Amino acid sequence: MDTVEMMEVPPVAKQATAEKRQRRERGSINPDDIIKGAFELAEQVGIDNLSMPLLGKHLGVGVTSIYWYFRKKDDLLNAMTDRALRQYAFATPYVEAKDWRETLANHARTMRNTFNGNPILCDLILIRSALSPRAAKVGVKEVEKAISSLVEAGLSPEDAFDTYSAMSVHVRGSVVLQRLREKNLAGEDGHGDIDDTMAFDPETAPLLAAVTQQGHHLSASDDRNFEFGLDCILENAARLIEQNKKPARKAPARKR
Structure with missing residues (x-):
């Protein structure tokens, strides 16, 4: 860790920095990232409560970035099921x-x-x-x-x-x-x-x-x-x- 990271930062500045760091650049996310993030979020809220806006917040992207690859929640759940079934079958x-x-x-x-x-x-x-x-x-x-x-x-x-x-x-x-x-x-x-x-x-x-x-x-x-x-x-x-x-x-x- 360098000297700059060790300096004390005001709370408001810390929050702004964290939000900026969490926010992804446009086009920097792909379907694998979305599916992985969906599994992570589902572990916290469950499949029933999983939503595209919540997932966008979890991934630090706008919800439109998710809709670019998955037009609706069912499409995302189908992709998650594909991955889960492959892992289950091999196990x-x-x-x-x-x-x-x-x-x-x-x-x-x-x-x-x-x-x-x-x-x-x-x-x-x-x-x-x-x-x-x-x-x-x-x-x-x-x-x-x-x-x-x-x-x-x-x-x-x-x-x-x-x-x-x-x-x-x-x-x-x-x-x-x-x-x-x-x-x-x-x-x-x-x-x-x-x-x-x-x-x-x-x-x-x-x-x-x-x-x-x-x-x-x-x-x-x-x-x-x-x-x-x-x-x-x-x-x-x-x-x-x-x-x-x-x-x-x-x-x-x-x-x-």
Whole structure:
């Protein structure tokens, strides 16, 4: 740091200098800068509250500089979703045929943990669910690899598709329920779900009262519910693979 920077500057002058330094020159911003800044801002205010004027202020540019590349908020969110999906796809482990059960379970758990750990990713890919053709193509390639591995493991193409689809729906449903619960709790009413707002009467619902008192949840998306559902999907797939291994019975020879 040189001598000039160490000199005391009046507060008003400091503010003016900071604003001048933060303000970018016209034409000095590009789409990558805007998308990166949008992710930074979304971490602070959320996807729902992200706006072009707020983003312009965050980046230190006029809002027209953003509209030059992204005509509306949906266009910007589509670009953010493209980037998020590519990063997510590369971070998700592959499903391997030789140990399909372990790798599919690991695939599901990693997918769930990734979304639960990144609300912005969840809002963009799962809740918003508006993928550009390019982003959708990236997702299709990853699903094709996983289903191909399940076919190699012994499932029919139809059963492999249904197994992966069931796993994917189970993961996404679990994550979205958890995310919506968080949003509801953060709202003005502060209500999460049925497990947060009521207790079961032992006289009218003795089974529900007894089980929920042990820590089970009826509608909340917790680890216990997730693992139970995942195990059911894996067990069904294992049963189908075993069935496919059994040799087909030969039809009895016709009598002449």
